[in-house]
Amino acid sequence: MIPFNVPPCTGNEMNYIEEAIASHKICGDGAFTRRCNEWMEKRFHAHKVLLTTSGTTALDMASLLCDLKPGDEVILPSFTFSSSATAFAIYGAKLVFVDVRPDTMNIDETKIEAAITDKTRVILAMHYAGVACEMDTIMDIAHRHGLLVVEDAAQGVMSSYKGKALGTIGDFGCYSFHETKNYSMGEGGAVLVNNPAYVERAEILREKGTNRSKFYRGQVDKYTWVDIGDSFLPSELNAAYLWAQLEMADEINNDRLASWQRYWDAFQDLAAAGRVTLPTIPADCVHNAHMFYIKCKDLAERTALISFLKERDILAVFHYVPLHSAPAGLRFGRFHGEDRYTTAESDRLVRLPLYYKLTTEDQDRVIKAVRDFYGV
Numbered sequence: 001m002i003p004f005n006v007p008p009c010t011g012n013e014m015n016y017i018e019e020a021i022a023s024h025k026i027c028g029d030g031a032f033t034r035r036c037n038e039w040m041e042k043r044f045h046a047h048k049v050l051l052t053t054s055g056t057t058a059l060d061m062a063s064l065l066c067d068l069k070p071g072d073e074v075i076l077p078s079f080t081f082s083s084s085a086t087a088f089a090i091y092g093a094k095l096v097f098v099d100v101r102p103d104t105m106n107i108d109e110t111k112i113e114a115a116i117t118d119k120t121r122v123i124l125a126m127h128y129a130g131v132a133c134e135m136d137t138i139m140d141i142a143h144r145h146g147l148l149v150v151e152d153a154a155q156g157v158m159s160s161y162k163g164k165a166l167g168t169i170g171d172f173g174c175y176s177f178h179e180t181k182n183y184s185m186g187e188g189g190a191v192l193v194n195n196p197a198y199v200e201r202a203e204i205l206r207e208k209g210t211n212r213s214k215f216y217r218g219q220v221d222k223y224t225w226v227d228i229g230d231s232f233l234p235s236e237l238n239a240a241y242l243w244a245q246l247e248m249a250d251e252i253n254n255d256r257l258a259s260w261q262r263y264w265d266a267f268q269d270l271a272a273a274g275r276v277t278l279p280t281i282p283a284d285c286v287h288n289a290h291m292f293y294i295k296c297k298d299l300a301e302r303t304a305l306i307s308f309l310k311e312r313d314i315l316a317v318f319h320y321v322p323l324h325s326a327p328a329g330l331r332f333g334r335f336h337g338e339d340r341y342t343t344a345e346s347d348r349l350v351r352l353p354l355y356y357k358l359t360t361e362d363q364d365r366v367i368k369a370v371r372d373f374y375g376v
């Protein structure tokens, strides 16, 4: 069986986990957490990076920092993971979904402005498949209307837009290190605080509402409860696992990109003949090969392809059920404008196996099976 995903493992994970155990520091914010945070700050030119327990809690932190009141509105795509939405719904915000662009499946930046009301506070930009949203336009709209921008860059670690790392462009960026992502710690994530005005509150929210971070830096002589908060910091055992990935981030990235390119090359003729649609990478975007998807003719063809591959022991999977049509989406949100592409394009999309150390043999089997399905 060729799985859809295999969690990344570089070989150094056990050594670092043992090191963490031997240091007698396995709670959060120890040496490995610091190493991971500082590595990301340097590598991505990020102002402040804080590891979290998941991509979802990174979004929760970003949402808390936005300080929304019940009834405030957040504009986001409907074609995204539930975490992008629930992070705001949990604090009483109303979700306003807009359509996606069919080429990248990202929020259609030309549809955002019409969805703004006097209640709008936040634009959530989710970078699908690690390919950037049109951030210049989104940031310009946000500045003109006084809105905050949260980047859901869960899939976008090591990707960039016009030379800027995804997650570092909006006010807040959110990464995921779930086992299905390019770099993993099992469950985990990071919040990037790009707007310096929010760093102190971010540290407090993450530390159960206390000023413990300031205390450790010697900036206050005792630590105390100063605000609301939660426990958003992961264990050192998880951070140690992540460190083994980050120190080999380029190797992982190059390996994934090579697999992505092999798929791309293998399906050029099918795309040219109009049988399938391949992903678009806009000129301003450098992606991280988080995902390789193709779009079939329609839902029926996609269903047939997935079962054709399954019979050949290959796991290919579709993606999001648009949030505006989900039970919670109906309850917490509304779709602004026409759903021209969200549902129709989502119905056509299928993701092929892609993971660190996918062998060329296995990949050739996937490629051949897809080509057999289309009779080429």
Ligand SMILES: *Cc1c(COP(=O)(O)O)cnc(C)c1O
Pocket (backbone or CB within 6 Å): 054, 055, 056, 057, 080, 081, 083, 084, 126, 152, 154, 155, 175, 176, 177, 178, 187, 188, 189
């Ligand atoms: C994976 C993912 C998340 C959630 O990350 P977790 O670490 O699983 O909580 C959020 N948004 C998007 C777009 C994702 O792909």
